[in-house]
Amino acid sequence: MSTPTSHYQPPLQDIAFIHRHWLAAEADWQRMPAHEAMDQETADMVVEAAGRFCADVLAPLNGGADLQGCSLEQGRVRTPDGFPAAYAAFVEAGWPALACVPEAGGQGLPQLLDAALHEMLASANHGWTMYPGILHGAYACLHAHGDEHLRTTYLPHIVSGRWLATMCLTEPQAGSDLGLLRTQARPAGDGSYRIDGSKIFISGGDQDMSENIVHLVLARLPDAPAGTRGLSLFLAPRGIPRDGTLVPNGIHCDGIEKKMGIKGSATCAMRFEDAQAWLVGQPHQGLAAMFVMMNSARLHVGLQGVGHAEMAWQLARAYAAERRQMRVQPRPADAQGPADPIALQPAMRRILLDLRVWSEGMRAIASWVAHQLDLSEHAPDAQERSRAHALASLLTPVVKSFFTERGFALASDALQVFGGYGYVHEYRIEQTLRDARIAMIYEGTNQIQALDLLQRKVCASGGSALAPLLQVLRDEADACAAAGLEAQFAAPLRAWGDRLQALTQELCAGAQADAELAPRCAEDYLRLTGTLCMAFAWARAVRVSQGLEDASLREAKTASAHYFFSHGLLDAEHWQRRIQASAVVALPGAL
Amino acid sequence: MSTPTSHYQPPLQDIAFIHRHWLAAEADWQRMPAHEAMDQETADMVVEAAGRFCADVLAPLNGGADLQGCSLEQGRVRTPDGFPAAYAAFVEAGWPALACVPEAGGQGLPQLLDAALHEMLASANHGWTMYPGILHGAYACLHAHGDEHLRTTYLPHIVSGRWLATMCLTEPQAGSDLGLLRTQARPAGDGSYRIDGSKIFISGGDQDMSENIVHLVLARLPDAPAGTRGLSLFLAPRGIPRDGTLVPNGIHCDGIEKKMGIKGSATCAMRFEDAQAWLVGQPHQGLAAMFVMMNSARLHVGLQGVGHAEMAWQLARAYAAERRQMRVQPRPADAQGPADPIALQPAMRRILLDLRVWSEGMRAIASWVAHQLDLSEHAPDAQERSRAHALASLLTPVVKSFFTERGFALASDALQVFGGYGYVHEYRIEQTLRDARIAMIYEGTNQIQALDLLQRKVCASGGSALAPLLQVLRDEADACAAAGLEAQFAAPLRAWGDRLQALTQELCAGAQADAELAPRCAEDYLRLTGTLCMAFAWARAVRVSQGLEDASLREAKTASAHYFFSHGLLDAEHWQRRIQASAVVALPGAL
Numbered sequence A, B: 001m002s003t004p005t006s007h008y009q010p011p012l013q014d015i016a017f018i019h020r021h022w023l024a025a026e027a028d029w030q031r032m033p034a035h036e037a038m039d040q041e042t043a044d045m046v047v048e049a050a051g052r053f054c055a056d057v058l059a060p061l062n063g064g065a066d067l068q069g070c071s072l073e074q075g076r077v078r079t080p081d082g083f084p085a086a087y088a089a090f091v092e093a094g095w096p097a098l099a100c101v102p103e104a105g106g107q108g109l110p111q112l113l114d115a116a117l118h119e120m121l122a123s124a125n126h127g128w129t130m131y132p133g134i135l136h137g138a139y140a141c142l143h144a145h146g147d148e149h150l151r152t153t154y155l156p157h158i159v160s161g162r163w164l165a166t167m168c169l170t171e172p173q174a175g176s177d178l179g180l181l182r183t184q185a186r187p188a189g190d191g192s193y194r195i196d197g198s199k200i201f202i203s204g205g206d207q208d209m210s211e212n213i214v215h216l217v218l219a220r221l222p223d224a225p226a227g228t229r230g231l232s233l234f235l236a237p238r239g240i241p242r243d244g245t246l247v248p249n250g251i252h253c254d255g256i257e258k259k260m261g262i263k264g265s266a267t268c269a270m271r272f273e274d275a276q277a278w279l280v281g282q283p284h285q286g287l288a289a290m291f292v293m294m295n296s297a298r299l300h301v302g303l304q305g306v307g308h309a310e311m312a313w314q315l316a317r318a319y320a321a322e323r324r325q326m327r328v329q330p331r332p333a334d335a336q337g338p339a340d341p342i343a344l345q346p347a348m349r350r351i352l353l354d355l356r357v358w359s360e361g362m363r364a365i366a367s368w369v370a371h372q373l374d375l376s377e378h379a380p381d382a383q384e385r386s387r388a389h390a391l392a393s394l395l396t397p398v399v400k401s402f403f404t405e406r407g408f409a410l411a412s413d414a415l416q417v418f419g420g421y422g423y424v425h426e427y428r429i430e431q432t433l434r435d436a437r438i439a440m441i442y443e444g445t446n447q448i449q450a451l452d453l454l455q456r457k458v459c460a461s462g463g464s465a466l467a468p469l470l471q472v473l474r475d476e477a478d479a480c481a482a483a484g485l486e487a488q489f490a491a492p493l494r495a496w497g498d499r500l501q502a503l504t505q506e507l508c509a510g511a512q513a514d515a516e517l518a519p520r521c522a523e524d525y526l527r528l529t530g531t532l533c534m535a536f537a538w539a540r541a542v543r544v545s546q547g548l549e550d551a552s553l554r555e556a557k558t559a560s561a562h563y564f565f566s567h568g569l570l571d572a573e574h575w576q577r578r579i580q581a582s583a584v585v586a587l588p589g590a591l
Helices: A012-022 A025-031 A040-068 A083-092 A111-129 A132-145 A148-153 A155-160 A286-322 A346-378 A382-417 A419-423 A429-440 A446-461 A464-482 A486-513 A517-545 A551-568 A570-584 B012-022 B025-031 B040-068 B083-092 B111-129 B132-145 B148-153 B155-160 B286-322 B346-378 B382-417 B419-423 B429-440 B446-461 B464-482 B486-513 B517-545 B551-568 B570-584
Strands: A071-073 A076-078 A163-168 A184-187 A193-203 A212-220 A231-237 A239-242 A245-248 A251-256 A267-280 B071-073 B076-078 B163-168 B184-187 B193-203 B212-220 B231-237 B239-242 B245-248 B251-256 B267-280
Touching: A012 A025, A012 A040, A012 A346, A012 A517, A012 A551, A025 A040, A025 A346, A040 A083, A040 A111, A040 A429, A071 A251, A076 A251, A083 A111, A111 A132, A111 A286, A111 A346, A111 A429, A132 A148, A132 A155, A132 A163, A132 A212, A132 A231, A132 A267, A132 A286, A148 A155, A148 A267, A155 A163, A155 A212, A163 A193, A163 A286, A193 A212, A193 A231, A212 A239, A212 A267, A212 A286, A231 A239, A231 A286, A286 A346, A286 A382, A286 A429, A346 A382, A346 A517, A346 A551, A346 B446, A346 B517, A382 A419, A382 A429, A382 A446, A382 A464, A382 A517, A382 B429, A419 A429, A429 B382, A429 B429, A446 A464, A446 A486, A446 A517, A446 B346, A464 A486, A464 A517, A486 A517, A486 A551, A486 A570, A517 A551, A517 A570, A517 B346, A551 A570, A551 B570, A570 B551, A570 B570, B012 B025, B012 B040, B012 B346, B012 B517, B012 B551, B025 B040, B025 B346, B040 B083, B040 B111, B040 B429, B071 B251, B076 B251, B083 B111, B111 B132, B111 B286, B111 B346, B111 B429, B132 B148, B132 B155, B132 B163, B132 B212, B132 B231, B132 B267, B132 B286, B148 B155, B148 B267, B155 B163, B155 B212, B163 B193, B163 B286, B193 B212, B193 B231, B212 B239, B212 B267, B212 B286, B231 B239, B231 B286, B286 B346, B286 B382, B286 B429, B346 B382, B346 B517, B346 B551, B382 B419, B382 B429, B382 B446, B382 B464, B382 B517, B419 B429, B446 B464, B446 B486, B446 B517, B464 B486, B464 B517, B486 B517, B486 B551, B486 B570, B517 B551, B517 B570, B551 B570
Parallel strands: A163 A212, A184 A212, B163 B212, B184 B212
Antiparallel strands: A071 A076, A184 A193, A193 A267, A212 A231, A231 A267, A239 A245, A251 A267, B071 B076, B184 B193, B193 B267, B212 B231, B231 B267, B239 B245, B251 B267
8 A cells, every 4th residue: 555645635515515505605695794795706715725725735734743743942832844834824825814803904704714714724734723723712802802902902913813822721720610720810000910820731822833922811810709700811922012022921831741632732831920911801700701712612623523524534535445455245347456445345335424424414514503603793683693693502512512522433433444554643544533532622521511502501591592403403394395305304304303302391391300410411412412413414405405416416415315314313312312311310429 | 630640450359250250260160171270269369460460560661651662773673661671570470371271381271361361461551462462372373283393492482471473464455355465485395484575563573572573474375376265374483493592584674653552562564585484284274273363362352442441440530539620519528628529520420430331341241251262162061162162253253343442432431531631641541542442453353343243153154153142141131030130130131132133133134135234234233242242241240249248349230230221221222223224225335
């Protein structure tokens, strides 16, 4: 076997299918004043240019960065070869500003296009993507909560990408539990503050890619109450802009982690010593200001799951087509040599089909959620904005958790296609698997997301938070029925909507008497919701593809949809049974 | 958080429970002439000493070896610091000879004890374990197929472990398909042969731990037919013993792989150039001779899955007990400080319970299969030997595949307990996850094992190969019923035996008309079989633990059994539905 090239091919055809047919996004854009100048052709051009950047600039650096990793030399992080130059090109091309508003110097393009960009970035080079990963969140946070000084001094550099940003939450004793944070802030008397404390797991806490680093730091003011209600958000720059220069601040990188994957990303232990900082938003309201960043960050993490699934699918497909082992029965007409491509083996076809069905279905759903974010901000009708916001809020934890869990599992399935080659560096799938694993942890572990969905959103609303999704499932079932797809798609989709509703009502009722019921059922409930979103994705895909001129695309979408409804939807049965078992059987105490 | 110690605790209590109560092995030993001197106390002492070696000598080297890896210096492999000394201690203590027959210089102990040793080796240091990993297989192969010269010259050194062995199968173009092997052997005229060819993925192909290396090599004689029927097995030593010295042979290590895990193990690309070799067994019968090694190797790989699950369980349990995040409701009586141990959170309790239930259940089944190997060789009654052989043959692919798949999945579940710490080196669970992944691939991929089970064993026998397992499930159901465990354990176990039988009959019938039916269904069929083995394990565990004096052990086993039957057994439903769907719906062709 020759070693494969590092070539990543942006999935432009499928993205265009989703934008054009599955979402019909152009019609929505034209209804939104902020996007009325946007058309599908422009969107295609943006996505194509983003894909070219990912494939030509980032993907070739991915394998080498994994071997080289980052180093800490005299207190400064050195990123892998090529990373700084690639970032300069990213800034030069204006990608950081893609979805920032024009008033702040951005391009004002829909979040839907930003979503396509972020999926492709993760496929091409997840480690590199960590550096600009929080840029849009930092922009959104400062745009919403920064005062005049912060918006004037920092926002333009963040929008342009010339200064990178970090999110400094975690401390050694405080991971999922931000209430335990200890970092202190005290007023300096001049309107600024001084910060002391240690933060860990800070992605890009130091690097050699941008001329300055803007840290957004959660800390406690002297009079702060205990717990999360005593947290305030501060901006602490690595270099303090003064008289045209950057004055060094009391911020130090004490170490970088040895990690399982995303080795190109420097995960830093940071020390703030009398570091000058400025309050973002109101005192003790830091969590609210920070959550502006977290929500867009969570969608991006879900898109990483999609990107890893896509990369795994591309790698496995190419290998399976080339690698010859065993004969298949009956032999293909063009059979030659003593063995056939393993892509013809049933076990490999199953894995490849799973990869295609899941990567395309997850892409549709993640794009749809990004599109809801655009609608929630810019739709002309208040009710439509509110409905879009409700859908995005409900589904963000699903996209974050379910898609990252699937991205990891699919990368492992794809690795199996390679046999022994899957376990060695050159074939790159083992890197995809290692890189994919972090997405199940950061930005709130998948367990935390599941509690967010079932306990804080669905059960806390008495089940009504689920209503917009149920409506979507029913509307799609009706549309499928009207398109002649009753038996195979509309009927099961409608039935599953009813089952989800009934199950949710049972859980909401049960949770009132049993405080542990929702935590016991939360993960499988999230998986059930995610599986039904996939069913929605494929029902709509088969419906809208009926009118396509491209016969091969139409046939592929139809085959995928049938496979998902005959096999993938069996998972929903499984999650439902598990939820029902967990609802009635208590778990033993601590083991 | 303080960094955890590298302490591995051998699961002596559970191993003793399995040997003493679950298997009641002593009574069987006393019926077998080869083991009649064996008693449970001696067995406990052997296992305890093996566990001490694993915990004290091997476990402390595991994390460092992962960081250091192997290097190739002037054509020779250098293994990680401490590996050669640990191997010298292993040889000194006589562990290589554990299950070899006394006539060959071995200790003649049951394979059941060898199984316990191999599970613990994998937990403590999978990378190191790769070097002696094939010793027992090489012994079995030479003992069965070697001629006088080979048995005299090589066997004693292999039994003592002073010389290590490798299994040289794979070539770049031939992984799962051994029929494609190209390495050539030609007669040298003096009774020996000369070998030319390249082999890859050779574990321990070179190392600095033993004074000689004995390669067992598949190659083709000049007149050999194409395909696997033209393969012969040869022994090619690195140093040819002559007049008291070792004369260098034409065997070279050209490179070592950069791998995802088991980095302490040197995975070598080997070149044989006019290498002197001796035929093992008959010409063109190499595969049969090699399969003597493969079967014991496959059980060992399954035990690696058990060992990884055990290690993951130990790591997660210790971390969850110490790490404090969030409050639980209601708060525990001994609550202190602002947060409670995460071991009290329902999501974490679920993961910990899964880890306990699966690691203990898989250990019982793997031990049972090892015990069947002892019975198949040494039981006094021919029918009992034949039944034991049939069970071991049927279940070896299940133990190899299902337990390695579960070992990997459980390591990933355990990693999630650690949050961000799970992704960094010091907490060691990420190494367990990476190391565990190889076991799904080598010694025949899990897909190949699934075909072996359903196609080559079950369907080829018209379903009768399954009969001994069905009998075991029914016998256990009857025993549970007699012990007052009818409703919760006997009834579902009996019902599942019937369902498995009916499903198998359908598949055997369907496979006659549809050549792809078995390959489509094989993986889920293997998972269903594995899940029902777990049900058997827990039904027997709850039954035999009823009489235990140790109340905490009895209660733990009872709680685990109830959890498996209320939750774990739901998986069986899922596998059955998937098999039924796959049986009727064809897959699309190559994608």
